Amino acid sequence: MPHTVEWKARLYLFEEEGTTKARAVLDTGTTELSGHGDAHRNPADMDVPEIGDELAAARALHDLGRQLLDIAERDIEGMSPAAAGRRARPETGWPSPDQMQGG
Template sequence: MPHTVEWKVRLYLFEDEGTTKARVVVDTGATALTGRGVAHRNPADTDVPEIGDELAAGRAMRDLGQQLVDAAQHDVEGTGAPATGPGTRPETGWPM
């Protein structure tokens, strides 16, 4: 059964005196989630705003990604399916 949807994602970046803040919002049509990230420039480092943008945006997207995975996990558990993820696998094979 084919399934196609479009989610809208917006990324906002704010920089002020060596601190870059990022906010990324995904709108699924049914709900919206917001991820946040921050990057701080060491005063001794060269001022390259693009680096702060990349770090803050990446951290915000990582935060948003974890929220999406957590929401999916909650939804899976709501169906009565067994839990998945770290610590839920049987302890077999080589130790990590």
């Protein structure tokens, strides 16, 4: 069964009193999620706005990704009530290197 959707993502960056702030917005058509991230420049460092943008954007996208993963894990738990009792959080995605080495 083919499944194709388009999700729209927007990333907003702005500076406020020496702090770069980012907001990442994901619109799935039925849900809108928003992730946030900040970057603070050490006063001893050179002022390179691109670095603040990169850090704040990465942190906002990471926050958004964490939220999306949490939603997916809750959805998985809701689909399989018997599996929910086996572990606190279902394993999703690729195994970590520790899991692959038996650690």
